[in-house]
Amino acid sequence: MNRQAYILGGATATGKTAVLQLLAEKSGGMVVSADSMLVYKGMDIGTAKPTVAERSRVTYAGVDVATPAEPCSAGVWLESVKQTIASASGPVYVTGGTGLYIKALTEGLDAPKADPAVRAHWQQVLDQQGIKALQKALPSNVRLTPSDYQNPRRLLRALEKAAEPAAESAVPQSLPRFPVLCFNREVLHRRIHRRVRQMFAMGLEAETKELMKQYPQWSETALGAIGYSETRELLAGQITRAEAVERIVIRTRQLAKRQETWLRHQADCEWIEVDERDSLEAVAARVQKAWKKHGPVELRF
């Protein structure tokens, strides 16, 4: 399908969702969350999910599409989001923390979808024979970057693709051009620290405990959520609260760095450096100006 959207990127804790909430409320638009963790039901505090009140005023897509017990993926997320976007009557805004999801939206996912059986097979080979066996099994026509060649995940995926040669590869698309919010690194680190402490103050521990009661077995992807895996360890008495906070802060900082690296090189961004003193309205105005300049992005999926 073809549809236009306004994308706003940015690392975690840059306030992009607040900006889109404001703009969507004003224009009667909807917001697509391109975020791999907002998809989990009940994981609200630790993912800084828009509140119930906010979601009652604006339609969100890509939020609460799976339970923590279920595995999720870019494909599952994309499927869940399509319908809502197609039926949108107002402008479509996309807030992106997960680069892959933004790309899936603008370019589609054309590779064969994840196949648990194939994956399990190669995972076993990896466990028993090591990464060299995967490298050897790779068809000679498949090219990986040097770091991907050392990366079990990517190797596994490459083999998964090779097992189903039917799929045509993507038509290279020009990089999507959209504004991105950013803070000076030092300021961002301070914000992250503040936010993590706030999450605990808002009851991250209680929320996690409740979720564990509701879903005793979490999927591997849900278990990877920053904040939740540490809180689980805290609840199990394996680490102290101070250690949990420290660990969460560190992982969030590392995430933010990777997100900015992705945006710098995998997209064509206009960086909007914001200051903590800037009002939400002022930031929103700058974002709109950038959209006006570059035009909306075509969605193809």
Place this chain on the structure above:
RNA sequence: GGCGAGAUAGCUCAGUUGGUAGAGCAGCGGACUGAAAAUCCGCGUGUCGUCGGUUCGAUCCCGACUCUUGCCA
């Protein structure tokens, strides 16, 4: 106060039988189309606590001092 132990990268520590040093973590940079908050790749100059001594040469040996820590008082 006495007897030990320690003081090396932002943190935890290794090491040099004397030729100015290296891991993990953190940090920084990078990769990136179905696990992506994942996964992987690259980057290590730091008064080797301070002052003096021995030596061609000391972070390493010797002495004093400062600080930390353990045991005994």
